Amino acid sequence: MDTLEAILTRTSVRAFTDDPVTDDLVDTLLKAMIAAPSGGNKQPWRIFVVRNLDIKRQLARGAGDQEFVAEAPVVFVVCRVPDESGQRYGSRGRNLYSIQDTAAMTQNLLLAAHAIGLGGCWVGAFKEEEIATAINTPASVIPVAIIPIGKPANPRNVRGRKSLDQVVHFIS
Amino acid sequence: MDTLEAILTRTSVRAFTDDPVTDDLVDTLLKAMIAAPSGGNKQPWRIFVVRNLDIKRQLARGAGDQEFVAEAPVVFVVCRVPDESGQRYGSRGRNLYSIQDTAAMTQNLLLAAHAIGLGGCWVGAFKEEEIATAINTPASVIPVAIIPIGKPANPRNVRGRKSLDQVVHFIS
Numbered sequence: 001m002d003t004l005e006a007i008l009t010r011t012s013v014r015a016f017t018d019d020p021v022t023d024d025l026v027d028t029l030l031k032a033m034i035a036a037p038s039g040g041n042k043q044p045w046r047i048f049v050v051r052n053l054d055i056k057r058q059l060a061r062g063a064g065d066q067e068f069v070a071e072a073p074v075v076f077v078v079c080r081v082p083d084e085s086g087q088r089y090g091s092r093g094r095n096l097y098s099i100q101d102t103a104a105m106t107q108n109l110l111l112a113a114h115a116i117g118l119g120g121c122w123v124g125a126f127k128e129e130e131i132a133t134a135i136n137t138p139a140s141v142i143p144v145a146i147i148p149i150g151k152p153a154n155p156r157n158v159r160g161r162k163s164l165d166q167v168v169h170f171i172s
Numbered sequence: 173m174d175t176l177e178a179i180l181t182r183t184s185v186r187a188f189t190d191d192p193v194t195d196d197l198v199d200t201l202l203k204a205m206i207a208a209p210s211g212g213n214k215q216p217w218r219i220f221v222v223r224n225l226d227i228k229r230q231l232a233r234g235a236g237d238q239e240f241v242a243e244a245p246v247v248f249v250v251c252r253v254p255d256e257s258g259q260r261y262g263s264r265g266r267n268l269y270s271i272q273d274t275a276a277m278t279q280n281l282l283l284a285a286h287a288i289g290l291g292g293c294w295v296g297a298f299k300e301e302e303i304a305t306a307i308n309t310p311a312s313v314i315p316v317a318i319i320p321i322g323k324p325a326n327p328r329n330v331r332g333r334k335s336l337d338q339v340v341h342f343i344s
Contacts (some may be wrong), residue, residue, distance in 0.1 A: 001174070001175050002173070002174065002175065002287075003173050003174065003175045003177075003178040003283055003284065003286075003287035004200070004204060004284060004287060004288075005175075006175040007204045007207050007280050007283065007284060008203065008204065008207050010207070010209075012209060027336075028176070030336055030340055031180065031336070032176060032179045032180065034333045034334070034336065034339065035179050035180050035182070035330075035333070036279065037182075037184060037279075037282065037294050039296050039297075041331050041332075043333060043334050043339065045339060046339050046340075046341065047339055047340045047341070048340075048341050048342075048343060049340060049341070049342045049343065050343045051342075051343065051344045052343050052344055055343050089297070092296075092297070096271065096296065096316070097296055099268065099271045099272060099275065100271060100272075100275040100278070100294075100296065100316070100317070101275075103271070103272040103273075103275035103276050103279070104275050104276070104278070104279040104294075106272070106276070107208065107209075107275070107276040107279040107280065108179050108279065110209065111175055111179065111283070112175065112176060112179060114175075115174075115175035115176060116176075122209050122211075122272075122276075124211050124264075124268065124269055124272065125211075125261070125264070135341070135343060144268070144272070145272070158207075159213050160213075161206045161207070161215060162206070162215050164199075164202055164203070164206065167206065167215065167217060167218050167219055168202055168218075168219045168220075168221060169218065169219070169220050169221070169307070170220075170221045170223075171220060171221065171222045171223065171224050171227050171307060172223045172224055
């Protein structure tokens with residue numbers, strides 16, 4: 001799929017068919033994810049690829065009972081590792097870059113999934129401790145996004161956006 | 173350009189030709205930017221499109237004398253508006269989602285630029301107050317990324333990444 005088309009037609013997908021997401025497709029998505037830029041190329045991230053149903057249910061519960069999380073064939077949990085950016089960039093690395101870098105990674109995942117006929121949803125509302133417990137991460141590895149991925153069960157329209165006039169300023 | 177190819181071949185570009193970036197191309201980039209997802213579709217962002225040389229020089233100075241910022245035909249400054257996410261999501265919206273949403277927007281910009289033969293660099297190291305002064309934003313609008321955009325002056329190789337083994341965990 002063309003890049004601009006992928007960017008403009010991506011939607012949040014919360015209902016999935018039973019079609020599997022193969023390991024090969026997961027590998028394609030992972031390679032797209034780690035191609036994201038990061039401050040100083042520090043790559044302050046970890047990715048958990050969850051197929052285990054019990055763990056997927058724990059993720060759904062930790063995200064306020066968003067059941068569709070457990071219904072996806074595969075769920076990605078993106079975590080930031082603040083110290084890996086902070087060692088070079090101090091508090092700006094820990095509190096800004098590590099969030100930005102993992103968000104760029106998450107956007108790569110959503111765009112790559114859409115481009116190969118899959119879909120997903122960026123879930124940000126969850127209790128970090130419950131998710132960290134579910135995937136068994138230490139305190140230095142902080143979950144920042146849960147992204148269930150699968151084949152979309154039904155087409156969805158792109159949601160409206162504020163107009164460019166509302167958010168863009170030109171300094172010419 | 174194919175989406176996966178764009179994701180995998182994007183590099184940081186810090187040297188630009190004198191070729192202009194037309195208003196039409198800027199419009200294409202802006203539409204790609206605002207297609208980014210945001211928590212609750214709150215779109216807590218502002219975009220400044222800077223062509224004015226004096227302002228570009230102020231941006232370069234505020235970013236620790238990164239002169240290439242002033243040498244790009246056009247410079248985008250992406251800002252977050254924490255309160256627009258915080259009104260619904262409280263501190264998580266202000267301190268996490270508003271950063272993630274604007275990072276997804278910035279990644280869309282970099283991918284879209286690359287896909288149409290342009291290039292850019294995500295500049296995160298700068299003094300927020302100096303940048304805010306240069307583009308004249310109130311305290312509620314916080315600059316989070318400066319992205320100079322232009323035609324790449326020379327081809328660049330993709331930088332190395334940690335191996336998937338180092339950053340991925342499978343829970344099957």
